[in-house]
Amino acid sequence: MANNIQAIRGMHDVLPDQTPLWQYAEKIIREVLSGYGYSEIRLPIVEKTELFKRSIGEVTDIVEKEMYTFDDRNGDSLTLRPEGTAGCLRACLEHGLLHNQVHRLWYYGAMYRHERPQKGRYRQFIQLGVETYGMSAPDIDAELILLMDRLWKRLGIRDKVSLQLNSLGSIAERLVYRDSLVSYFQQHLEQLDEDSLRRLKTNPLRILDTKNPAMKDVVANAPELMATLGEESLTHFKTITTLLDNVGIGYEINTRLVRGLDYYSKTVFEWVTTELGSQGTVCAGGRYDGLIEQLGGKPNHAVGFAMGMERLLALMETLELPVEPVVDVYLIRVGEQATQQGFYLAEAIRNQIAGLKLQVDCVGGSFKSQFKKADKSGASYALILGDDEASRGEVSIKSLRDQQEQQVLSQTAAIEFLQIAFLN
Numbered sequence: 001m002a003n004n005i006q007a008i009r010g011m012h013d014v015l016p017d018q019t020p021l022w023q024y025a026e027k028i029i030r031e032v033l034s035g036y037g038y039s040e041i042r043l044p045i046v047e048k049t050e051l052f053k054r055s056i057g058e059v060t061d062i063v064e065k066e067m068y069t070f071d072d073r074n075g076d077s078l079t080l081r082p083e084g085t086a087g088c089l090r091a092c093l094e095h096g097l098l099h100n101q102v103h104r105l106w107y108y109g110a111m112y113r114h115e116r117p118q119k120g121r122y123r124q125f126i127q128l129g130v131e132t133y134g135m136s137a138p139d140i141d142a143e144l145i146l147l148m149d150r151l152w153k154r155l156g157i158r159d160k161v162s163l164q165l166n167s168l169g170s171i172a173e174r175l176v177y178r179d180s181l182v183s184y185f186q187q188h189l190e191q192l193d194e195d196s197l198r199r200l201k202t203n204p205l206r207i208l209d210t211k212n213p214a215m216k217d218v219v220a221n222a223p224e225l226m227a228t229l230g231e232e233s234l235t236h237f238k239t240i241t242t243l244l245d246n247v248g249i250g251y252e253i254n255t256r257l258v259r260g261l262d263y264y265s266k267t268v269f270e271w272v273t274t275e276l277g278s279q280g281t282v283c284a285g286g287r288y289d290g291l292i293e294q295l296g297g298k299p300n301h302a303v304g305f306a307m308g309m310e311r312l313l314a315l316m317e318t319l320e321l322p323v324e325p326v327v328d329v330y331l332i333r334v335g336e337q338a339t340q341q342g343f344y345l346a347e348a349i350r351n352q353i354a355g356l357k358l359q360v361d362c363v364g365g366s367f368k369s370q371f372k373k374a375d376k377s378g379a380s381y382a383l384i385l386g387d388d389e390a391s392r393g394e395v396s397i398k399s400l401r402d403q404q405e406q407q408v409l410s411q412t413a414a415i416e417f418l419q420i421a422f423l424n
């Protein structure tokens with residue numbers, strides 16, 4: 001016998017018993033986003049490899065070792081998107097959405113990174129991405145944080161996440177800081193691991209992002225970027241923290257927070273949890289004004305974030321959520337005439353009661369065995385159609401959740417009965 005084919009390592013199926021939780025989270029996410037006036041944008045999953053190299057940066061983990069890159073049949077190098085910011089900006093530039101305009105956008109979908117799979121880290125994972133364009137004032141940075149604060153509350157997990165904030169300053173300020181960081185680490189070369197020695201030449205700020213516990217001390221004593229920021233960057237940052245103070249959102253200023261990607265400037269933030277081991281970042285983002293020019297646009301402003309859905313759902317796993325039944329009414333058919341007529345009766349009911357969840361038994365069997373399935377389906381009512389009822393234009397109805405007697409009604413009266421029962 002041939003071996004069963006299995007899913008690709010790190011890429012998961014979401015089975016029907018898990019989809020209600022996903023749908024619940026997705027519904028609340030949509031509601032919160034629309035409450036702030038955000039619009040959805042839908043983007044391709046595959047982009048030219050060049051787009052990610054130019055935006056994310058050649059010397060980042062993603063571009064160096066995580067991308068799913070392949071040659072198209074005509075020889076173009078394409079990549080499964082590892083994140084959404086680059087594609088979103090590419091689309092907005094391509095369609096002229098950034099010219100003298102302000103946008104608040106979101107997208108939702110699969111991202112691909114060739115990482116070592118473990119809890120909270122997969123090769124295909126779902127992100128909610130939120131991107132805003134055209135706004136330089138710190139209010140929009142703060143709005144994104146308020147929006148997420150509201151989302152955590154709506155989802156019932158506010159106590160499981162906390163906010164970390166930092167400012168990376170302007171690109172010029174970062175260059176100056178970069179030099180002082182390089183000279184600091186050069187005095188402590190013996191404490192750097194292999195990755196960090198390499199980054200010292202390519203992307204020294206990323207050393208601060210190390211997850212190696214042995215380097216904790218050397219990183220803790222490194223000079224702080226915050227201390228070297230100029231007036232404008234500091235004011236921008238201060239405005240955000242004041243807005244957060246005024247609405248009562250707590251945060252920790254983490255001067256080591258640099259983010260993995262190259263394109264951030266000024267604000268960076270992460271929502272973190274202690275409940276998911278080393279996969280502790282659930283949502284991360286910041287300001288990336290410079291990326292627009294890097295991708296060929298005119299100088300402009302951009303702030304955004306991405307949230308990992310699998311990590312979010314892992315935080316929601318322990319919550320008791322309202323369970324909605326998949327089926328409201330289950331139609332049992334026994335006999336040849338009943339089997340035919342029942343099919344059309346079901347359509348007539350669906351025509352008249354939009355939103356009713358009606359399932360027809362398409363396997364058959366005795367009344368008893370179909371009743372068992374009706375019960376198991378979670379439906380509140382069974383409709384029972386035998387040939388006798390069918391020949392008289394009737395149908396029986398039985399409540400599956402209380403002791404009410406089964407009653408025989410004309411099919412028209414049965415529809416009216418259900419209309420009243422499921423009126424909400």
Ligand code: ATP
Binds near residue numbers: 121279285
């Ligand atoms: P990490 O430090 O955990 O690798 P990252 O900095 O690479 O995260 P981002 O690129 O900022 O992550 O992506 C934003 C969010 O997407 C993360 O905070 C996380 O919730 C989620 N995410 C990133 N990579 C993965 C992955 N491989 N599997 C599942 N979720 C992921």
Ligand code: MG
Binds near residue numbers: 061260
């Ligand atoms: Mg990563």
